[in-house]
Amino acid sequence: MEVIIPCWNCQTDTKVVDFRCSICNKIQNIRKTNPYDIFNLKQCYLIDNEELEIKYFQLQNIFHPDKFINSAEKEKEISAYESSNINNAYNLLLNNVDRIKILLKLKGYKANPNNEESFTDKDLLEEIMELQNRCMSIENENEKVKIKTEIIEKIRIIELEINSNFEKEKIPEIKNLSVKLSYLEKIKKNLN
Amino acid sequence: MNLINIDEPNKKSLTSKCLGIDFGTTNSVCSIKIGEKVIFIEDSKKMNLIPSIVCFDKTVKVGNDIDLEKNLQSSIFSIKRYFTDNPDGQIVINSKSDCLSPVDIAKEIFSYLKKISNNFLNEEVNDCIITVPAYYDERARSGIMRSALMSGFNVRRLINEPTAAAFAYGLDKKKRGKFLVYDLGGGTFDISLLNLKDNLFKVIGTSGDAKLGGDDLDQLLLDYILNTYFDPIKNDLSHSEILSLKRASKSIKENLQSVNNIVAEVTIKNKKTNIEISMNVIEKIFNEIITKTIKITDQLIKDCNVKVDEIDGFILVGGSTRLALIPKKIKEYFKKDIYSEMDPDRVVSYGAALHGFDLLNGSNNLLLDVTPLSLGIETMGGLMEKIIPRNSNIPVVKEQTFTTNENGQTSIKISIIQGERETSSKNTLLGEFILSDIEPKPAGIPRIKVRFSLDVDGILYVSAIDESSGNEKNIVIKTNKDLNISEMKKLVESSIKNAKEDMDTRLLIESKIKASRLINEIENVKDQIETLCTKKDIENINKTSNMLKKEMKTNNKERIETLTDNLNEQTKNFAQRLIDKNFENFVGKDLDILE
Known part of the structure; x- marks a missing residue:
């Protein structure tokens, strides 16, 4: 990885290798705003969590404040800032609902109008309500495990659908699926 | 990408020394890595478990230097426990009723540890890493940090005790996989789930109880002995008699x-x-506390979205886990392998020494930790807006934009708040500040950006900016009188227990906020409505909005919601949408147009 940017320390345009200035060796900012770019990942909805994790660790290994304990203030600052940035980006990418918003934004769409999860689809509403009712009346651990497995499977299928809709650029379909997905995730979380 | 840490150009060729200090409730332990070996610091009596006791007699004495038979009443035990209440509170230290704060008292212990380290090593070592309970909150952490700094230590890092122990097991015992570190010390209980890999030690989640430890077990057993064997005379026992029973x-x-x-x-009077105690009796006495730790562990596993099958084992840390009952109960419940081959009293300091060496001299190892409790701010109606959820990786910077209500x-x-409850009054208030000089504008227009930065030591920095006027105030959360952390252990526990009741309160408050926002909105566009609506429409709108205003004084969530929906419907075409918190949502093509 090689980029030419002005180094904050050298004050001239220099080559940056692995986020360090090739002249003075000082750490440089990542200079990327969207999470996919930070980790150098292909902008697909379905991502390889293991690949993401490896890249996350590689970046933290470069930027984590533990690596800058003897460094100058400015380098500590960059380390703290970028290390937080990497943490935030990592968590966003791990979240299957946030990933939709990021990709929509990258493609130039509003994330989710007004952040409101509204139902335009009556069948969907009924399906969610029924699932919620079933969760309310869980009596034993076995039943809970069963419903949880069911929900996890539903989530898996929706994720596949969303992925193929992104590939085919079928954006309006994604909106409904995204609402459904976030409800399913909420129900799953409440089962803990 | 290069994984090797690049050395600083002006770094000394000699390795730097850094003490790993486990400041414990009962005992403190110091160790240091020199060359390839970790050695434990010994006091003048060749002991390396230093009792965390301070005696304020004619001179200040610490640890094994204190003659407990003589100085029992003027000795202060378990000072670490006070940090979760108030590190700056006042504690009576002698018969003359002189007072000192926990920070000042702990300082004496740190000074003593520094003295014996220098004597033992024959050189002055100022750099240190201090371990703290993982479930410690921000104020307790900064209290410990201040104590150690006052004693002259250069505190390079605070790290969590279970994390330090896991680091030791990962490096020395080459443990790999997902492990739960069960750390029951003298005064605190921590449970952390970690993923241990080559050169990589990542905390997945942590939980615990900052006020549960071996001291509580000792007290239960003492109570049992008193009630069973000394019931008639238990109130007449002298201090030294109690002490011998304690021992x-x-x-x-x-x-x-x-x-x-x-x-x-025992000889009393x-x-x-x-005194005869069987395993069965012990099991009965300790059952409640051990069950509690197991429940906390179980919930943590669920919160982390990890299956019990994926867990490779338990690592036991802390002197109290020597009690055979604990591994027995854990094994019964979780059916997992248990590891305790590294001395549970010394492994935390040992891990800190390893990490300290790495920090100062550079290494390929990376240690990633999390924050134990959610942080946020109080918003309209006493709700807590969570900004940094618990178990977030640190360091973390989060920003959120807020707006005015009137x-x-x-x-x-x-108001900065810490805890897991939905309503802020039930959480811990960490500090407050006022952002003034906001330019007067209609409700919902100003944008106040609040930034929370939690650094790797777990210390919090908060700032807020009025984005339109650039007015900024930075505060560092310091100890203040507003803070009461004694509710710490109740937080997560009661949050789970009262989750339903809390949710209802939250929903009611939310519906009221929505209603008052709508009324405000309508008042802002009144002129427009009057020019664009029919007389009948205006009449309807006024009628509904008056009804809603009245209803808001009650607690009937359903009626408030119905009226709000109704009013929304009536004004749909006229009312401007409130500017949303998120700027981003206004950039780009409109999704609805596509449908």
Whole structure:
């Protein structure tokens, strides 16, 4: 990885290798705003969590404040800032609902109008309500495990659908699926 | 990408030394890595478990230098426990009623540790890493940090005790996989789930109880002995008699790991008494506390979205886990392998020494930790807006934009809150500050950006900016009188227990906020409505909005919601949408157009 940017320390345009200035060796900012770019990942909805994790660790290994304990203030600052940035980006990418918003934004769409999860689809509403009712009346651990497995499977299928809709650029379909997905995730979380 | 840490150009060729200090409730331990070996610091009596006791007599004495028979009443025990209440509170230290704060008292322990380290090593070592309970909150952490700094230590890092222990197991015992570190010390209980890989030690989640430890077990056993054997005279016992009973019960607890039954002979009021304790009795007495730790562990596993099958084992840390009952109960419940081959009293300091060496001299190892409790600010109606959820990786910077609630509002009070409850009054208030000089604008227009930065030591920095006027105030959360952390242990626990009741409160408050926002909105566009609506429409709108105003004084969530929906419907075409918190949502093509 090689980029030419002005180094904050050298004050001239220099080559940056692995986020360090090739002249003075000082750490440089990542200079990327969207999470996919930070980790150098292909902008697909379905991502390889293991690949993401490896890249996350590689970046933290470069930027984590533990690596800058003897460094100058400015380098500590960059380390703290970028290390937080990497943490935030990592968590966003791990979240299957946030990933939709990021990709929509990258493609130039509003994330989710007004952040409101509204139902335009009556069948969907009924399906969610029924699932919620079933969760309310869980009596034993076995039943809970069963419903949880069911929900996890539903989530898996929706994720596949969303992925193929992104590939085919079928954006309006994604909106409904995204609402459904976030409800399913909420129900799953409440089962803990 | 290069994984090797690049050395600083001007770094000394010699390795730097850094002490790993485990400041414990009962004992403190210091160790240091020199060359490839970790050595434990010994005091003048060649002991490396230093009792965390301070005696304020004519001179200040610490640890094994104190003659407890003589100075029992002027000695202060378990000072670490006070940090979760108030590190700056006042504690009576002698018969003259002189007072000192926990920070000042702990400082004496740190000074003593520094002194014995320098004597033992024959050189002055100022750099250190201090371990703290993982479930410690921000104020307790900064209290410990201040104590150590006051003693002259250069505190390079605070790290969590279970994390330090896991680091030791990962490096020395080459443990790889997902492990739960069960750390029951003298005063605190921590449970952390970690993923240990080559050169990589990542905390997945942490939980615990900052006020539960071996001291509580000792007290339960002492109470049992008093009630069973000394009931008629238990209120007439002298301090030294209580102390000898305490020692007896402690030794019973410690020796019960190898045998099933113990008889201890004590002499009280010139009378010999045989105290007999069996494993069954111990099990009964300690059951409640151990069950509690197991429940916390179980919930953590669920919160982390990890299956029990994926967990490779338990690592036991802390002197209290020597009690055979604990591994037995864990094994019964979780059916997992248990590891305790590294000395549970010393492994935390050992891990800190390893990490300290790495920090100062550079290494390929990376340690990633999390914050134990959610942080946020209080918003309208006493709700907590979570900004940094618990178990977030640190360091973390989060920003959130807030707006005013009233037309022409020029100042906003921001209260910083820590805890897991939905309503802020039930959480811990960490600090407050006021952002003034906001330009007067209609409700919902100003944008106040609040930034929370939690650094790797777990210390929090908060700032807020009025984005339109650039007015900024930075505060560092310091100890202040507003803070009460005694509710710490209740937080997560009661949050789970009362989750339903809390949710209802939250929903009611939310519906009221939505309603008042709508009324405000309508008042802002009144002129427009009057020019664009029919007389009948205006009449309807006014009628509904008056009804809603009345209903908001009640607690009927359903009616408030119905009226709000109704009013929304009536004004749909006229009312401007409130500017949303998120700027981003206004950039780009409109999704609805596509449908």
